[in-house]
Amino acid sequence: MKTILYARVSTADQNLSHQRTHAEQAGFKIDEVIADHGVSGVSTKLSERTEGKRLFDMLRKGDTLVVRWVDRLGRNYEDVTETIRHFMKKGVVIRTVINNMTFDGATDDPIQKAVRDALISFMAATAQANAEATKAAQRAGIDANMGNDEKYRGKKPSYDRATFTAVIDMLATGQGASAIAKATALTRQTVLRIRDDQAGAEAALAKWGM
Structure with missing residues (x-):
């Protein structure tokens, strides 16, 4: 195995x-x-x-x-x-x-199957919803770039795509905001903003074409 x-x-x-x-x-x-x-x-x-x-x-x-x-x-x-x-x-x-x-498919209990399948459906739907939100944000970022409308895009993120992904992965392993900030050279406040609004943080990257 x-x-x-x-x-x-x-x-x-x-x-x-x-x-x-x-x-x-x-x-x-x-x-x-x-x-x-x-x-x-x-x-x-x-x-x-x-x-x-x-x-x-x-x-x-x-x-x-x-x-x-x-x-x-x-x-x-x-x-x-x-x-x-x-x-x-x-x-x-x-x-x-x-x-x-x-x-896994080990259980034969119908209730456990229902809960498992519902969770799979929810996570799959969330994955698609996040993808669609990111695509919309990217489109908005392109339009903003064409119009040079930096006010629309908001403040440029202090992190790049690789750092954003690293923060999400470290949060998933249970590391604290202070430890992540030290490892990524971000401020603790930035790490907390990413933690509390992952979709928004990713959308900000997309708006700036990052």
């Missing part, structure tokens, strides 16, 4: 190594890392990605698939829910680094 970390690195600013580091800090013992680079989670299904499609052949009953969050599998509701259910039927356990969620 193996534990495989799947990572989707969609932009040049995102870092693959820290995804494994934070998974290991969260207690996962990773046997292998499978990663796709520069791939959209909105328009490209996991089964259509160069590395992602390998998971469908290599994962066996008893294996564990680890992802940072369900949005690494995809940012489309139908795709994410179908993918998770496919792996559960094969006897694969899916676990997330953020929130330490576990999905």
Whole structure:
């Protein structure tokens, strides 16, 4: 039985190594890392990605698939829910680094199944909603750039995409705001703003084309 970390690195600013580091800090013992680079989670299904499609052949009953969050599998509701259910039927356990969620098909209890499936649906819907919000913010950022309307975009973020991702991952492993601020060279107040409004922080990056 193996534990495989799947990572989707969609932009040049995102870092693959820290995804494994934070998974290991969260207690996962990773046997292998499978990663796709520069791939959209909105328009490209996991089964259509160069590395992602390998998971469908290599994962066996008893294996564990680890992802940072369900949005690494995809940012489309139908795709994410179908993918998770496919792996559960094969006897694969899916676990997330953020929130330490576990999905498997071991239970026969109808109530537990209903709760599990509802949670999968909610997380998949959230992944798509966040993707759509980010896309809208990016569109607004492009329009603002064209009109040179910096007042519309607001204050430029003091963090870049890589730092934002690092903060989210460290928060997921239970690290405090002060420790994260020291590690990322951000102020504690900035870390707290990201923690309390992740969607807003990501939207701010998108508005500035970051």
